[in-house]
Every structure is written in C-alpha cells, then in structure tokens.
Amino acid sequence: MDPTSGTIHRSLDSVVLAEHAGILPLGSGKCAFVDDAGGALVIVDGFTDTNPLLFPVAIPGEHLACDPTGRYVAVTTGLGLSWEPWSDLLTIVDLKSDGGPASRRIRTRVGEPGVVVGETPDGPVAVVRHREPGAIESFSVERILAEGIHCPPLQGLKVGVSADGHGDAFDPLTGTMFVATGPGLERFDIRKPQPKTLPTVPWGIAGRAYFLRFCPEKRIVVAVLRNGGEEPRNWAAWSNALWVHHVDTGLTRTAPLGPGLVFRFALTATGIAAARIHPDGDELTMHELRSPEKLELRAIWRLPAMDGAPRPGHEPWDNAERRAIAASPDSELVAVTRGGHGELHLVDTLMPGAPLITHHLDTPLHDGGHLAWLSTARNLPGDTVGR
Numbered sequence: 001m002d003p004t005s006g007t008i009h010r011s012l013d014s015v016v017l018a019e020h021a022g023i024l025p026l027g028s029g030k031c032a033f034v035d036d037a038g039g040a041l042v043i044v045d046g047f048t049d050t051n052p053l054l055f056p057v058a059i060p061g062e063h064l065a066c067d068p069t070g071r072y073v074a075v076t077t078g079l080g081l082s083w084e085p086w087s088d089l090l091t092i093v094d095l096k097s098d099g100g101p102a103s104r105r106i107r108t109r110v111g112e113p114g115v116v117v118g119e120t121p122d123g124p125v126a127v128v129r130h131r132e133p134g135a136i137e138s139f140s141v142e143r144i145l146a147e148g149i150h151c152p153p154l155q156g157l158k159v160g161v162s163a164d165g166h167g168d169a170f171d172p173l174t175g176t177m178f179v180a181t182g183p184g185l186e187r188f189d190i191r192k193p194q195p196k197t198l199p200t201v202p203w204g205i206a207g208r209a210y211f212l213r214f215c216p217e218k219r220i221v222v223a224v225l226r227n228g229g230e231e232p233r234n235w236a237a238w239s240n241a242l243w244v245h246h247v248d249t250g251l252t253r254t255a256p257l258g259p260g261l262v263f264r265f266a267l268t269a270t271g272i273a274a275a276r277i278h279p280d281g282d283e284l285t286m287h288e289l290r291s292p293e294k295l296e297l298r299a300i301w302r303l304p305a306m307d308g309a310p311r312p313g314h315e316p317w318d319n320a321e322r323r324a325i326a327a328s329p330d331s332e333l334v335a336v337t338r339g340g341h342g343e344l345h346l347v348d349t350l351m352p353g354a355p356l357i358t359h360h361l362d363t364p365l366h367d368g369g370h371l372a373w374l375s376t377a378r379n380l381p382g383d384t385v386g387r
Contacts (some may be wrong), residue, residue, distance in 0.1 A: 001359070001361075003159055003344075003346050003359075003373075004333075004346070005334060006360075007098060007356055007358035009046060009047065010040070010046070010049060010177055011022045012044065012052065012183060013247070014037070014038075014049075015021075015035045015037060015038065015042065015200070016036045016037035016038075017033050017034070017035070017036070017370055018033065018034035018035070018036045018059070018060060018061030018062075018305065018383055019065055019301065019370055020061070020062055020063070020078060021033065021034045021061035021064040021075065021366065021386050022064065022129070022370065022372075022386040022387040023358050023370060023371075023372035023375045023386060023387065024065070024066060024067065024073070024381070024384075024385070024386035025078035025372060025373075025374055025375075025381060025383075026043070026062050026070045026380075026381050027070055027378050027379045027380040027381050027382075028045075028378070028379050029046050029047040029048075029232065029243055029375065029376040030043060030044065030046070030139070030374075031043075031046060031372055031374055032044075032064065032066070032084045032386070033064070033386070034057060034061030034064060034075055035054075035059075036059050036060050036061055038054070038060070038078075039056060039057065039059045040054040040055060040056060040057060040351045041055040041056075041057045041064075041073060041075060041091070041093055041103070041198075041232070041282045042053070042272075043055075043095070045192060046374040047320075047374070047376060050138065050166060051152045051340030053101070053267070055093045055095075055101055055103045056091075056103050057075045057091040057093065057103065057105075058075065058077050058087065058089035058090075058091050058105050059077065059080070060073075060077060060078050060079070060080035060087075061075055061076075061077065062076045062077055062079075062112050062114075063078075063112065063113065063114045063115050063168070063386065064115075064385070064386030065115050065117050065168075065170070065383070065384055065385045065386060066117055066285070066381055067118070067119065067124050067141075067384065068119070068172040068343065068380065068381065068382075068384060070378060070380060070381045071094065071096045072092060072094055072095070072117050072124050072126075072141050073091070073092070073093040073095065073117075073125040073248055074090065074091065074092055074094065074115045074116075074117050074141075074221050074286060075090070075091040075093070075115075075193065075327055076089075076090055076091075076113045076115050076128065077089050077090075077113070078112045078114075079112060081201050081336070084118050085110045085111045085112060085139060085256075086110060087109050087110065088107045088109055088110045088111070088129065088153075089105050089106070089107060089108075089151060089293050090105065090106050090107075090108050090113075090139070090144070091103060091104070092105075092106075092107045092141055092144045094141075094145055094147065094287070095163055095291060098161060098372075099147070099315070101187060102145060104144055104145050104146055104147075104148025104149065104152060105146050105151045106139070106147070106148050106152055106153070106373060107151055107152065107153040107154070107155045108128060108137065108154065108155075108156075109130055109137075111130055111131055111132070112169035113128045113129055113130050113131070114165065114166075114167070114179070115127065115128050115129065115168070116168055116170035116190070116384065117170075117175050118170065118172070118175055118177070118190040119172070119175070119191070119386065120190070120191055120192050120193055121192070122140065122141075122193055122221065123141060123248055124137060124141040124142070124219075125138045125140060125143055125190060125193065126139045126144065127139075127140075127190050127195065128156070128176055129161065129165050129168055129177075129179055130161075131163055131164075131166075131220060132163045132164075132165065132185075133321060134160060134161040134162050134163040134164070134165055134181075134280075135158050135160060135249065136158065136159050136177070136179070136188050136190075136195045137155075137156040137157070137158045137162060137191075137195075138156045138157045138158075138193055138194065138195050138283040139154060139156040140156075140193065143152065147301075149170070153254050154327070155348055156166075156195055157189065157195065158195075158196045159194070159196070159197055159334065160180075160197070161179055161181065161188075162181035162182060162186060163181055164179060164181055164182050165177070165179045165180065165181045166181075166211075166271075167179065167180030167184070167209055167211045167212040167223065168180075168212060168261070168385055169191075169212040169214035169217075169234055169383070169385055170214065170269045170384055170385060171216065171247055172216065172348065173216065173295055174189075174247070174383065175188075175190055175191030176188065176189060176190070176198065176247070177190050178194070178212055178214065178221055178267055180208065180209040180210060180211070180212050180223060181208070181341045182208050182210075183200055183202065183369075184201050184202040184203050185200065185201040185202075185203070185209070185212075185221065185223075185245060186195065186205070187200065188202065200205050201245055202253070203225055203243065203253070204252060205225060205241055205243075205254055206225070206227040206231075206239065206241075206242070207223060207225035207227030207228075207239065207241060208225060208226065208227075208229075209223030209225055209226070209243060210229070211223065211224065211264065211330060212385075213267060213383055213387065214381055214383050214385075215310060215383065216383070218267075218361070218363055219247050219248050220244050220245060220246050220247065220248055220289075220379050221245045221247060222242075222243070222244050222245075222265065222267065222272060223243045223259065224240055224241065224242060224243065224265055224274065225242075225243050225254075226239075226240055226261045226262070227238065227240075229240040232315040232316065232317075232331070233311060233313055233314060233315055234351055235260065235261050235315070235316045236259060236260055236278060236312045237259055237313075238257055238259060238261065238278050239256070240242055240257040240258065240259070240260070240276065241254050241255065241256050241257060242255045242256075242257055242260045242265070242272060242274065242287055244272070244289070244295060251293075252293070252338075253261065253295045254295065254298065255287055255291070255294075255296075256293035257274055257276055257285060258276055258278070258283075258285075258368050259295045259332065260276050260277050260278030260279075261276070261277040261278070261310060261316045261322075262274050262275070262375050263275070263277070263322050263323065263368070264323075264324065264325050264387075265325065265330065266325045266327035266334060266373070267289075267327060267333055268286075268325050268327045268328060268329070268331065268332045268333070268334060269300060269328070269329060269330055269332060269348060269351060270288065270289055270290050270294075270332065271286050271287055271288050271289050272286070273285070273286050273325060273327050273334040274287075274347060275323040275325045275336050277306075277310060277313055277322065277323065278307060279309075279318070280304070281302060282302070282303040282304075282305065282309070282335065283300050283301060283302055283303055283304075284300070284301040284303055284304070284325075284336055284345075284347065284349075285299075285300050286298040286299050286300075286301075286349040287331075288333070298349065299349065299352030299370055300351060301339070301347055303323070303336065303345065304341075304343070304345075306323075306337055306338055306340055306341065307340060308321040308339070308340045309318060309321055310320075310322075312330070316362075317359075320331060320364065320370060321338075321339030321340040322339050322368035323338065323339055323368045324336070324337045324339075324365075324368040324369050324370050324371040325335050326371035326372055327340060327371040327373055327377055328373055328375070329341060329373065329375065329378075330375060330377055331348075331350075332349045332350035333346060333347070333348055333349070334346070334347055334349050334350055335370050335371055335373070336371075337365050337368050337371065338365070339364075339365050339366060339368035339369065340364055340366055341364065341365070342360060342361045342363055342364045342365055343359070343360060343361070343365070344358070344359045344365075344371075345357065345358050345359075345363060346358075372387070
C-alpha cells in the first residue's frame with residue numbers, strides 16, 4: 001500500500017504470515033516472510049506485479065534472518081498451537097545458488113530459537129540462540145546446504161548464554177550478535193566458526209528488553225525495557241522505558257514511556273516512534289535521536305481506542321487487539337494500526353500536532369496485523385532480522 005495515498009499496490013490472498021517471525025526487508029523494495037499456512041518462505045516485490053517466489057521451509061515460523069547481502073535466509077521453528085516445544089528444525093534458503101534457489105533443513109534442538117546469519121573466513125554461518133538451557137550455536141551454512149536432505153541432525157559450535165534470551169540483533173560491521181536477556185544486552189563475536197562471548201551491557205534501569213532493533217547507519221541497538229512482565233495480568237501497571245545503546249561509543253540513553261503495553265516500536269530518519277496501549281487511552285510517542293546525550297520527547301499523539309483492546313486483569317495477549325507500527329527510514333512518516341477496526345493511521349511526526357490520516361482497509365487487522373515499511377532507495381537489507 002502507498003502510505004500517503006492509501007492506494008493498494010497488490011494483495012496476496014490465502015497466506016498466513018508468521019507473526020513472530022515478522023517481515024524481513026531485503027532491499028530494492030523486496031521483502032521476505034514465512035507463510036505458516038503453506039509452509040513456505042515468500043519473497044515478494046512490493047512495487048511490481050511480479051509473482052512471489054516460494055521456497056519450502058519448516059513451520060511454524062519463529063524467527064527469520066538473512067546475511068548482509070540478502071542471499072542466505074534462515075528460518076527457525078516455534079510452538080504453533082502446542083504449549084510445549086516440539087520442533088527442532090532449522091531451514092536455510094540460498095536465493096542465489098548456481099543451480100537455482102535451494103532450501104535445506106536440519107535438526108538442531110527442540111525449542112523456540114532465535115537466529116542471525118553472519119560471515120566468517122570459512123563462509124557464512126547461521127547462529128542460533130537457544131533457551132532453557134541457554135546456548136549460542138553456530139552452524140556452517142555451506143554444510144547445511146550440502147547435507148540438509150532428509151533433515152539430518154547436526155551440531156554446531158557452542159557457547160553459553162542466559163537461559164531467558166528473547167530478542168536478537170546483528171551488527172555485520174563488527175560481527176557482533178546481540179541477545180536480550182534478564183541481565184542485559186549479551187554480546188557475542190561470531191566472525192569465526194566458534195562464537196566468542198563479549199562483555200554484557202547492563203540495562204542500567206529497572207526492567208528488561210524482549211525485542212531488539214539494530215540500525216547499521218546510526219550504529220545503535222534500540223529496545224523497550226519492560227518492568228513487571230512477570231505479572232502479565234497486571235500489564236496496565238507495567239512501566240516501560242526506551243533504551244538506546246550506541247555500539248561504537250558505548251553510550252546508553254533512556255527515556256520513560258509510561259505504563260501499559262508497548263509491543264513494538266519503529267525508527268524514522270531522526271527518531272523513534274512507539275505505540276503504547278493503556279486503559280486510560282492509547283498514544284503514539286516520538287523521541288528525538290539527534291542529541292548524542294539524551295532522548296528528547298518530540299511529541300505525543302492520542303490514538304483512537306480499540307473496541308477489543310486488552311483488558312485490565314487479563315493477559316494482554318488473550319483475545320485482545322494490539323497495534324502494529326512501521327516507519328520510513330528516510331523521513332519522519334509513521335504508520336500505526338488500529339487492531340480489529342481495519343484502520344491504518346499515518347502521521348508526519350516531524351510536526352508536533354500534525355493530524356492522523358486514516359486509511360481504511362478491507363481486513364480487520366486482528367491482533368494489530370503486521371507492518372513493514374519497504375523502500376527502493378536501498379539495494380541491500382539494513383536490519384537483517386525479521387520484525
């Protein structure tokens with residue numbers, strides 16, 4: 001969809017996007033996502049009417065990542081409708097192999113692993129983050145592609161990590177993998193086949209992150225710290241804080257976001273937008289990134305209420321609507337959904353007080369739907385982990 005006019009460029013029917021794995025922009029207006037209905041990695045060009053490319057992958061899709069060139073894509077599996085981990089399959093897709101795109105699967109360890117794809121002198125690696133017990137495990141992509149027929153069990157090179165990891169990011173420039181855990185931002189050098197543990201960056205304030213984003217241009221890791229998450233029915237009293245860490249200078253900046261549920265955030269050219277859900281009213285906040293020393297609040301927009309919003313005293317994930325958010329990396333335009341109402345709000349956050357422009361879609365956008373902002377201005381992926 002063109003965010004400014006609301007014009008629908010194209011629609012893909014009969015697919016079920018794996019919400020947790022999200023959407024992975026690949027550059028040049030293309031993106032990847034996992035179709036949990038068809039068991040496929042879908043590559044689609046958002047700006048043309050060319051047919052999507054489909055590659056078999058194991059489902060349900062849990063995490064999705066690619067290497068910095070966008071050639072190799074890794075997909076891990078999660079729980080689906082099961083309450084207990086049951087799948088141990090990792091899929092690697094080579095989009096540019098000599099004989100045409102190839103897809104292979106191996107067995108690793110049952111769980112809900114995260115994944116990033118890095119580069120070593122011996123070739124590309126898929127680095128998996130396991131939970132309970134925690135481990136970082138590095139697999140040779142070339143070995144998976146060579147041996148991955150009939151889903152053979154393989155073991156990679158491992159190093160320990162906290163058991164409660166949830167949220168991953170990767171800096172291709174330094175070869176650093178970031179993992180959000182209770183103690184802080186745990187870091188690993190994955191430039192060699194054997195991962196190496198680096199010092200942990202403590203959160204510094206109450207709470208922890210469950211979701212990370214990395215901006216290779218600004219050289220920052222961004223998170224929202226949630227305090228009180230161990231009591232999900234008391235979600236309206238959770239405190240939230242924006243957390244920004246510059247990976248080169250080591251400087252960390254924080255800013256309070258208020259109580260309630262902050263599920264996702266998005267980066268614009270000069271700021272960070274976050275949608276907060278609370279019984280007293282939902283809001284979109286915008287913080288400035290241009291100051292090297294602090295995060296300044298630029299503006300707040302009140303958002304129209306959702307009829308099926310999370311209820312106090314109930315877990316916010318149970319039969320409740322949410323909001324998805326996306327932002328232009330080249331301007332200050334931000335899009336946020338109104339789950340259950342089929343509405344997408346667009347606002348130019350450069351101008352405090354700018355009106356919300358509402359587009360009505362032919363889908364209810366239950367659970368908030370899912371958003372990604374695609375651009376033809378970049379030829380390669382930026383953040384290499386699906387969101």
